[in-house]
Amino acid sequence: MPAVRKVSKEQIIDAAVEVLRDDGFSAINARSVAKKLGCSTQPIYFSFKNMDELKAALTQRAIELHTQRVRDSLCAHEGSDSRYSSYGMGFVKFAAEEKQLFRWLYLEGEQPGAYQSDVLMQEVIGVIVDEFGYAEDVARRFHQDMIYFTYGLAILANTDHLHLTETELREAFRREFRALIAIYGKPAKLPEFAVKAGVAL
Template identity: 30%
Template structure:
């Protein structure tokens, strides 16, 4: 009978999450994980062949966590504004996690462009297209414009360059949405 696994892959990923959340991803290494888990480095390397394998697995884990975060915040109102609000809220509440997903590149596979696909998979564009009657291709352009706008605010919030109230944020996003929608209407005519 094989020995009972005391430190699971999930536990290592959760410890990576906890360290990254507080100190940033640069602080994640076998020693800090071992200290967080109360074990030696051996179980970490047993679950993940090396730190690069762990980091790749953690990025995927974090993408799922972010998707869940956004899903919980999208209701029946304008899904594009709600998604933008969730994106900015994530940046404010979790600046280290936001930075890892949207401001850094891990082996050239991260950054805003690729990770916007996480949100696209949530069906925001299709929902918006149905609600507004906009052609799906045009809705995709509207989505990208809004997310680029939201990304600018999110970066300023995550890096503490901007402090914005919830009311101001709603106003800014509603104004941007209206302007982008007006632009789309103008282009469709």
């Protein structure tokens, strides 16, 4: 018998991500992943007990990719925008640019233990407290309401029904922020960039 090609666990997960990106979650199976790797299915079952285990690893990788995309957005706008609005923009851009990964995590995923948590929840709550001076319990409720708005934009972007420029998207988040201020009260402080520039959030 020919020797089984050595394929690492990371390579298998990478291949599964590519299958997901190309063809969606329904295409994830041992044969499609093996074809992407250019090998038989044997290496997959050497590294993973079954497809559920591989799908769980795929879910974790998708979460990591999503988290990194949001963190990149936070860093990209640091000093020139609210970190909190940058979080929302990163979320929507991920939905638009990584359509299948977003659907896997939030819309159609059939992975074991569907992922339903907000990315970077505690970090984002901390940003609201730090940037705007809200108490943590208020920040949590404020963010929960903002999530409904953000998910709506993300789903529209994911399904190609949202066509906003970056400036228009940022302004949409600012309008929603102002609407929520009417409910939760004026923030005790504004980000330093907003104070200097006289930006109305």
